[in-house]
């Protein structure tokens with residue numbers, strides 16, 4: 001399978017503070033890759049770096065062989081990369097449907113439309129004219145996912161979609177995932193819940209203090225390896 | 236009694252002009268939290284542009300709109316992308332200082348170019364035309380100005396709440412980063428917002444120039460009227476801004492009726508009263 005995304009020695013900074021150290025990663029077309037790691041490991045920073053919210057060295061992020069590390073987020077979006085941001089981050093002044101519509105702003109063609117998002121999350125159809133802030137956390141997460149899907153991305157990034165949600169809602173959202181990535185969409189899933197992350201992914205990277213501490217096929221990796229990589233214990 | 240009714244109706248119509256002063260300010264503040272100190276001077280700049288256009292091309296001021304509106308809009312886009320975008324950030328001081336500087340520059344350029352002599356746009360017969368409504372005589376120009384103000388606000392309202400452009404404005408206003416993720420280049424969105432605001436400024440400037448005489452120094456006063464209308468109406472509410480303009484206009488005409496020297500002060504007093512009773516204005520936008 002051809003390589004879609006390649007990170008080459010990615011360093012990311014917040015002012016003087018360095019959050020990512022020389023990250024190397026590779027994601028192939030159609031893959032679902034899980035990114036795990038403890039709080040503060042740099043998972044969100046990684047998502048921000050790929051999506052262009054953090055601008056880095058140009059060659060550090062390559063998409064289909066093209067360096068995009070220094071591009072702005074709106075330019076990166078044009079390549080077909082969409083982010084479901086941590087904490088949902090809906091637009092409070094926009095209704096549910098407007099939040100979805102603005103996701104489709106770039107007008108990329110593909111399978112996703114308002115109708116398909118409503119088919120995936122029927123509750124949103126009922127709530128479509130409501131203010132996005134009036135929804136429950138789970139419903140807001142559905143809007144955030146739908147908003148990213150509306151862009152018809154080739155690569156979709158999920159940053160902790162289960163954060164702060166009730167288990168039954170988390171199940172509902174994860175049950176929807178196969179329907180999303182089944183169409184051949186490539187996905188990177190940041191998740192605190194390791195079991196959830198492994199259940200939907202074919203490969204996993206573990207981050208620890210801004211570095212990759214473990215990488216491999218989900219099936220080959222043992223529980224002990226993950227524990228060691230996660231907490232930085234010597235294995 | 237009829238005299239007072241007349242003053243009130245005149246004030247309402249005057250409020251339309253103030254709402255036009257205010258609409259651009261409100262739009263810009265809403266989209267990018269920028270307080271444009273040069274707003275009033277831009278209105279006067281537009282009036283002078285109208286003057287030059289009517290003189291050079293020998294056309295009616297209304298026809299000059301066809302030139303002044305696009306030129307001001309273009310100027311707005313270039314100004315925003317070239318200068319103002321660089322001043323925007325967490326600190327609210329740089330945009331204040333830069334637009335204040337811009338205000339001084341515009342005044343001086345106008346002074347150099349046109350001198351300090353008061354000028355006026357020649358509106359012809361429409362300036363003196365009036366209609367009689369049950370004993371109250373209303374000028375056609377003030378009526379038309381009010382109608383245009385209502386139309387402009389309706390169009391802005393439509394753009395803001397019913398179009399893809401307006402969704403972009405609101406999204407960028409809510410969260411600039413996440414809006415960028417949607418493919419919106421905020422530098423461009425801000426440029427378009429300023430272009431739209433200055434298109435409204437152009438209309439306001441031409442209508443002002445037909446109504447009264449103007450000189451390079453009166454921009455500051457128009458800025459204050461605009462501000463007061465925005466604050467009275469409540470930030471972020473365009474129809475509220477129209478109401479704010481009307482309240483200001485009515486206060487001024489009633490004040491002038493009591494004593495001609497009392498006109499401007501009466502407006503400020505009305506503003507302060509509203510502010511004392513409703514610090515957020517009459518119709519602040521409710522965050523849903």
Ligand SMILES: Nc1ncnc2c1ncn2[C@@H]1O[C@H](COP(=O)(O)OP(=O)(O)OP(=O)(O)O)[C@@H](O)[C@H]1O
Pocket residue numbers: 014017019037038039040041042043044045046086
């Ligand atoms: N805006 C910021 N300014 C300064 N430092 C930051 C900023 N955002 C994150 N950091 C720091 O960068 C490091 C990585 O943070 P990041 O948010 O990427 O971690 P994370 O793996 O997503 O954590 P979590 O699981 O809590 O979401 C942390 O040490 C954090 O304190």
Ligand SMILES: [Mg+2]
Pocket residue numbers: 043044045086160
């Ligand atoms: Mg995070």
